[in-house]
Amino acid sequence: MNRFYDEGEAKRHLLALLPAQAANPSVVTAPLLSEIQLPLCNVLPYEQPEAYRLTNTVEGEAAEVTVRVPGILCSKMLPPVTRPLGVKSRKHVRNLRQFVRLTGLGLIAFDELAGKIEEINAKFRESLPTGDQVQGLVLQEYEGEVALDMHSRYFTDRAAVPGLKHIPLHDDVDPLHILEGLRGPHFIHAPENEVQYCRKVCGEGDNVRYQSMTPANFGEGDVVEAHVALVAYPLGVKNYKMVMSLRTLALISSECRERAEVCRQQALEEAKAHQQGPKRQRQAAAGAGAILKRRYVAVEEVGTQGFERLSLESMSYE
Numbered sequence: 188m189n190r191f192y193d194e195g196e197a198k199r200h201l202l203a204l205l206p207a208q209a210a211n212p213s214v215v216t217a218p219l220l221s222e223i224q225l226p227l228c229n230v231l232p233y234e235q236p237e238a239y240r241l242t243n244t245v246e247g248e249a250a251e252v253t254v255r256v257p258g259i260l261c262s263k264m265l266p267p268v269t270r271p272l273g274v275k276s277r278k279h280v281r282n283l284r285q286f287v288r289l290t291g292l293g294l295i296a297f298d299e300l301a302g303k304i305e306e307i308n309a310k311f312r313e314s315l316p317t318g319d320q321v322q323g324l325v326l327q328e329y330e331g332e333v334a335l336d337m338h339s340r341y342f343t344d345r346a347a348v349p350g351l352k353h354i355p356l357h358d359d360v361d362p363l364h365i366l367e368g369l370r371g372p373h374f375i376h377a378p379e380n381e382v383q384y385c386r387k388v389c390g391e392g393d394n395v396r397y398q399s400m401t402p403a404n405f406g407e408g409d410v411v412e413a414h415v416a417l418v419a420y421p422l423g424v425k426n427y428k429m430v431m432s433l434r435t436l437a438l439i440s441s442e443c444r445e446r447a448e449v450c451r452q453q454a455l456e457e458a459k460a461h462q463q464g465p466k467r468q469r470q471a472a473a474g475a476g477a478i479l480k481r482r483y484v485a486v487e488e489v490g491t492q493g494f495e496r497l498s499l500e501s502m503s504y505e
Contacts, residue, residue: 188261188408191450197259197443198294200410217253217414221300225307228252230314230419236347236379239315239427241307241417253434256337256413258289258297261329265402265436266360272369280369283341285382285402285433288327289413290334298333301326311419311429321419322428337415337431339382341366342374351377359384359401379432387412387437397437405436408444412437 188194228243241252264286274280291297308323315321327334341356353375356366370376384402389395405411414435419427 188444189447189451191454192408192447193443194292197408197410198292200440200443201257201259201291202294202296217255219300220254220256220415221303223252223254223303223307225310228310230311235350236343236377237421239311239321239419241310251416253414253416256289256300256335256415256431257439258335258411258413259292260287260405260407260409260411261290261292261334262286262288263405263407265405267362267401267403268360268365269363271365274369277373280342280371280374281340281344283366283369284338285341286336286338287411287413287433287436288329288334288336289411290329290332292329293332301333301335304335307417308429311417315419315427319425319427322422322426324417324429324431335431337413337433339380339433341376341380342370343377343379345373345375348375348377348379351375354378354381359403382433383414383435385435385437387439397435400438402436404441405438406441406444408441408447409438410440410443412439 223241224243228241229249230239231242231249232239242249243252244250264284266285272283274283291300304324304326308321311321311323327336343351353370354377356364356376361367366376382402383397384400384405385397386400387395387397412435413431413433414437415431416434417429418432419429422428
């Protein structure tokens with residue numbers, strides 16, 4: 188976000204959206220992070236890939252809990268991948284990811300949203316078997332304000348999901364097939380790795396739609412809505428790390444970011460004009476708009492009777 192970004196307007200935009208999103212849970216696909224009913228949820232172990240996941244019961248069956256986190260996009264590492272990544276090891280390939288950091292720029296409503304994190308950490312710690320350790324979610328900072336990180340890796344180890352098939356990467360993500368070339372025989376792009384990129388469109392009444400869009404259109408300063416799952420992945424024997432696993436990133440508004448960019452471009456053009464202006468003015472003043480006549484040297488004419496000498500008074504310049 189550049190210096191022309193109107194943080195106050197962005198926060199007002201985000202604040203205005205939060206009540207509207209929470210007003211009628213029946214029209215959205217997931218509750219807000221702050222709305223999770225943790226007593227009704229369970230933390231259960233799953234395979235392919237191995238992980239502990241926050242779940243609830245839907246129509247008699249366990250389902251992964253997905254929550255919404257609205258915020259202002261302040262940092263990102265998103266597709267498309269359009270240049271070589273300099274990968275030198277299998278570990279590096281494993282850790283390649285799609286990443287975003289969201290903040291409320293100090294908005295109390297966002298900080299209250301993030302305040303649910305410690306409750307979620309406690310739920311996982313009390314649910315894991317005795318002896319298992321879990322590193323909980325950690326609040327981040329952006330310019331001194333609360334922020335949340337969420338990501339999804341591009342690949343899963345093939346050995347960890349023997350029952351799954353590779354899903355080809357979308358051209359919006361890997362247009363030059365750079366990632367496809369890196370995965371080799373050891374990794375696949377699994378459902379766990381897929382992120383939906385879209386625009387949230389709120390129509391009249393309760394009409395809410397999500398329209399597909401390319402991840403290239405997201406920029407820092409956009410107001411967005413992330414859908415995340417709460418997962419603890421293994422780090423080693425009896426050791427796990429919790430992450431907010433990114434499932435969907437939806438654009439709500441790019442207005443503040445685009446307006447700031449227009450202002451920046453205008454300021455840049457004005458600065459260039461100011462630098463060039465004085466030089467042009469000096470050049471114009473020196474000429475003063477006059478047309479210069481050529482100066483001729485007075486040359487003596489040689490006649491048949493000898494030289495005809497001109498007096499200084501008869502010499503002239505034209």
